[in-house]
Amino acid sequence: MGVAVELKGCVKRLVSSDSEFWLEVEQVHLEQGEFVGFVGRSGSGKSTFLDLLSLASTPDEIESYILAVDGIKHDLTDLILQSDDEALSAIRLQHFGYILQSGGLIDCLNVKENINLVPSILRSKQLSADSPTVGMLDMDSHMNKRTSQLSGGQRQRVSILRALSGTPTIIVADEPTAAIDEAMADVIIKQLKSLTQLAGVTVSLVSHDLDLVYQYCDTVIEMKPKQIGNNRVLTKIQRIC
Amino acid sequence: MLNLKRVTPKTSLYIAQKDLMSEITFAACLIFSIVAVITPLMFLWSVKVGFVDRLKEDFINDPRYRVIRPDNASVKQAELLDRIKQVDGVSFLQPMVAFTPRGIDIGFKADGRRVTSEARLIATSLDDPIHERLAEGTAPSGDQVVVSQDLAKRKGLQVGDELILLIGRIVNDRRERVRLKLSVTGVMSAESSNITTVWVPLEIERAVENFRSGIAVPRRGWAGISGQPKRSYEAALILTPEPIGERRRTELRIRFGANEINQLDLKKTLEQICGTACAARSETEFNKVIHIVRRPKGLYSSVDIAEGKDILGGIGGTTEGLIGRMKAHVTQGDRGDLGMVDVVSLPKSLEPVFSIELERGKVFAATNQIALPKDRQRDFASNGESTLFVEFEVPKITGQPAKIKLPLRPVFYDAPSDAPALISSDLAGMINRAQQVALEFDQQNLSFIERSIGFRGFRAIAQTFEAVPEIAEKLEAMGVSVRARTDDIVRLQKLERSLNVLVLIVGVVAAIGAISILSSSFFANVQRKIVQFACLRLLGFDKTAVSLIPLFQAILIGVYGFVASVIAFLIISAIVNGYIASAIGFDATLSKLGLDHFMVFFGFVIFCSTFSASFASRLATKADPARALK
Numbered sequence: 001m002g003v004a005v006e007l008k009g010c011v012k013r014l015v016s017s018d019s020e021f022w023l024e025v026e027q028v029h030l031e032q033g034e035f036v037g038f039v040g041r042s043g044s045g046k047s048t049f050l051d052l053l054s055l056a057s058t059p060d061e062i063e064s065y066i067l068a069v070d071g072i073k074h075d076l077t078d079l080i081l082q083s084d085d086e087a088l089s090a091i092r093l094q095h096f097g098y099i100l101q102s103g104g105l106i107d108c109l110n111v112k113e114n115i116n117l118v119p120s121i122l123r124s125k126q127l128s129a130d131s132p133t134v135g136m137l138d139m140d141s142h143m144n145k146r147t148s149q150l151s152g153g154q155r156q157r158v159s160i161l162r163a164l165s166g167t168p169t170i171i172v173a174d175e176p177t178a179a180i181d182e183a184m185a186d187v188i189i190k191q192l193k194s195l196t197q198l199a200g201v202t203v204s205l206v207s208h209d210l211d212l213v214y215q216y217c218d219t220v221i222e223m224k225p226k227q228i229g230n231n232r233v234l235t236k237i238q239r240i241c
Numbered sequence: 242m243l244n245l246k247r248v249t250p251k252t253s254l255y256i257a258q259k260d261l262m263s264e265i266t267f268a269a270c271l272i273f274s275i276v277a278v279i280t281p282l283m284f285l286w287s288v289k290v291g292f293v294d295r296l297k298e299d300f301i302n303d304p305r306y307r308v309i310r311p312d313n314a315s316v317k318q319a320e321l322l323d324r325i326k327q328v329d330g331v332s333f334l335q336p337m338v339a340f341t342p343r344g345i346d347i348g349f350k351a352d353g354r355r356v357t358s359e360a361r362l363i364a365t366s367l368d369d370p371i372h373e374r375l376a377e378g379t380a381p382s383g384d385q386v387v388v389s390q391d392l393a394k395r396k397g398l399q400v401g402d403e404l405i406l407l408i409g410r411i412v413n414d415r416r417e418r419v420r421l422k423l424s425v426t427g428v429m430s431a432e433s434s435n436i437t438t439v440w441v442p443l444e445i446e447r448a449v450e451n452f453r454s455g456i457a458v459p460r461r462g463w464a465g466i467s468g469q470p471k472r473s474y475e476a477a478l479i480l481t482p483e484p485i486g487e488r489r490r491t492e493l494r495i496r497f498g499a500n501e502i503n504q505l506d507l508k509k510t511l512e513q514i515c516g517t518a519c520a521a522r523s524e525t526e527f528n529k530v531i532h533i534v535r536r537p538k539g540l541y542s543s544v545d546i547a548e549g550k551d552i553l554g555g556i557g558g559t560t561e562g563l564i565g566r567m568k569a570h571v572t573q574g575d576r577g578d579l580g581m582v583d584v585v586s587l588p589k590s591l592e593p594v595f596s597i598e599l600e601r602g603k604v605f606a607a608t609n610q611i612a613l614p615k616d617r618q619r620d621f622a623s624n625g626e627s628t629l630f631v632e633f634e635v636p637k638i639t640g641q642p643a644k645i646k647l648p649l650r651p652v653f654y655d656a657p658s659d660a661p662a663l664i665s666s667d668l669a670g671m672i673n674r675a676q677q678v679a680l681e682f683d684q685q686n687l688s689f690i691e692r693s694i695g696f697r698g699f700r701a702i703a704q705t706f707e708a709v710p711e712i713a714e715k716l717e718a719m720g721v722s723v724r725a726r727t728d729d730i731v732r733l734q735k736l737e738r739s740l741n742v743l744v745l746i747v748g749v750v751a752a753i754g755a756i757s758i759l760s761s762s763f764f765a766n767v768q769r770k771i772v773q774f775a776c777l778r779l780l781g782f783d784k785t786a787v788s789l790i791p792l793f794q795a796i797l798i799g800v801y802g803f804v805a806s807v808i809a810f811l812i813i814s815a816i817v818n819g820y821i822a823s824a825i826g827f828d829a830t831l832s833k834l835g836l837d838h839f840m841v842f843f844g845f846v847i848f849c850s851t852f853s854a855s856f857a858s859r860l861a862t863k864a865d866p867a868r869a870l871k
Contacts (some may be wrong), residue, residue, distance in 0.1 A: 121246070
């Protein structure tokens with residue numbers, strides 16, 4: 001397996017009126033098809049790291065950002081440094097899938113439209129009620145429902161289907177089980193893992209649920225914040241398994 | 242490089258539409274707010290249009306509102322008529338031999354009996370817009386005539402009937418009359434004229450007026466009246482032993498048409514008559530009081546000059562005609578071209594000032610003279626043949642530009658080379674007659690012959706009645722004083738402008754209200770859904786794609802709002818036109834809008850809605866994709 005994404009020399013400063021938070025990433029790489037869990041206490045910078053990894057925000061400093069697509073490495077460093085919104089948006093559209101805490105679904109679209117939003121833009125194959133992936137997540141009978149008619153677990157499954165429908169290189173899952181009960185969380189992560197394994201997609205999962213992370217993730221990365229002054233916190237990233 | 246695909250505007254439109262449909266109440270509120278603003282505006286504008294159109298109809302239906310005529314007989318030259326025809330907005334120009342339509346006797350058969358009647362005679366052409374108002378038949382050409390509806394109805398005239406013009410003139414207290422047989426080729430509609438009228442080709446009007454003026458019409462076999470043509474002058478010189486009293490001034494104003502009677506000294510008089518080169522002669526002793534008078538419009542005839550003499554005879558005054566500077570070409574027998582000279586008229590009473598005495602007597606006689614400046618004696622004097630041929634350029638009355646070539650005997654007076662040549666006022670007055678009629682000089686019989694009467698006026702028709710005031714203004718600027726119903730037209734235009742301003746003010750106030758409502762609604766909508774916008778950004782929508790969503794929503798709301806407004810307007814309009822207009826005695830469609838008005842309203846609605854959404858659109862671009870991950 002080759003590298004799916006690699007960040008080097010990345011620094012993000014978040015400054016508020018009474019505190020300052022630094023996230024420093026010396027070097028992190030995620031392998032293709034790897035299921036990586038990010039853990040750490042609240043405020044350790046897990047979501048900030050995911051923002052940087054998923055190109056949702058740009059760092060203050062970066063040495064290099066490499067994205068590998070179909071085995072070919074692409075250096076996105078210049079695009080990131082230039083904050084090229086059009087290009088970064090297009091990369092997010094084509095190469096990233098997102099599973100958010102409460103699903104992050106578009107309320108005006110029904111389940112099917114949400115799932116197929118990215119394929120319809122990319123003019124790629126869309127998922128239907130007959131698709132095996134939809135069946136595996138037991139959503140085939142809910143395709144025409146409005147998102148407001150779904151339970152928390154169903155929303156997350158729609159979110160997983162939407163993330164997968166665009167055939168991304170990386171799926172970014174930020175606390176996907178935070179809003180659902182433990183049993184459902186286990187099912188959801190299990191389904192996510194089996195589907196991404198089938199598709200060979202890299203997953204970066206942020207969760208507070210250590211049991212879940214250690215049970216399903218191939219790799220766990222711990223975010224370790226360190227108080228370096230009165231109001232300054234510096235987080236470094238460490239691969240722990 | 243990565244092959245990147247972007248979110249297209251089509252996807253933004255799709256999301257915009259879906260979002261509106263998912264919040265139908267919100268969308269309906271916005272649509273109704275547009276209806277609440279646009280429908281009353283449409284109605285207000287439609288009433289303005291209906292009201293003004295009703296007034297305009299009178300103007301459009303009555304061709305007299307588009308007619309422009311001169312208010313005096315000063316437009317005589319074909320060149321000037323051509324220039325008037327070229328004025329922007331003039332669709333047609335009919336030169337007229339008579340200044341205003343003149344009456345004529347007509348004869349025809351009615352119920353088997355010969356009857357006569359009186360009618361106005363108006364010249365027309367095939368392209369005269371008045372023929373659009375023919376009730377039957379076609380425009381006249383050749384020996385044809387179109388008659389007014391009243392003449393046709395009263396006397397039973399029909400297309401194809403024969404009509405005779407009975408043209409009379411008085412010669413030596415004896416009435417002469419000729420007949421001209423014409424065929425009726427058309428009958429005008431009743432609205433075209435409420436006066437008994439016959440429309441004939443210009444050639445017939447010219448023949449009629451030539452005959453009446455004593456000019457022969459060879460084509461019709463009508464003889465002219467023999468005798469000298471009348472002379473005409475541009476100004477008159479009045480000389481009196483004492484300054485003119487108030488009583489005589491009044492008499493001159495009334496009988497002589499002398500609006501301004503200004504006393505001049507000799508120097509200024511000479512400057513006015515023959516320029517500064519002659520002014521040095523003002524030191525000559527001259528003991529008469531001098532006045533030069535001009536008519537505001539028109540010329541003095543030899544009869545007028547005689548009238549002036551009559552007025553001033555009692556106080557020992559005299560009146561003589563004056564002509565302005567003329568250009569003439571001088572030739573002489575074998576010597577050929579001798580060059581150009583400026584020629585002015587010299588009244589007899591001023592001859593002593595120039596120390597010359599021009600041979601006067603009969604005009605024209607072989608002894609008629611031209612006084613040339615002595616400094617040019619070498620150019621013009623000859624040892625042998627002494628007669629010079631002086632060719633005057635005169636205006637084009639008919640056909641090609643005319644010239645009058647006269648044999649004149651040269652005399653020389655003491656003056657520098659730039660001084661003009663002098664001819665007697667009588668001769669100058671004769672040459673000046675060419676301003677009014679096609680004048681020729683018969684070299685064999687040494688006499689002037691009038692070939693044809695010139696134009697006295699015209700009938701111009703504007704493309705639209707709205708163009709009339711502007712055309713009238715342009716013609717006045719060209720020195721052509723005109724009559725047109727401009728006051729009524731200007732009043733209507735002012736009324737329309739005032740109503741436009743009024744509706745515009747209401748429109749601006751309404752637009753401000755509509756923009757305030759819509760912009761706050763669109764802005765609040767985006768603010769409420771900022772996380773959704775952040776999700777779209779995270780999923781790959783760039784700033785342009787998300788900014789288009791509120792704009793497309795605004796356009797959709799605008800289109801639906803406009804359609805709903807039109808429906809509401811049509812209902813209200815139908816009620817007003819069906820019940821209220823007749824109840825208040827309005828005899829036309831009170832509320833009406835044209836397609837162009839609807840287009841303007843559509844543009845107005847779309848502008849207001851998209852402008853309102855621009856703030857929301859800007860807010861949407863600020864949605865941070867990272868916020869969706871929080």
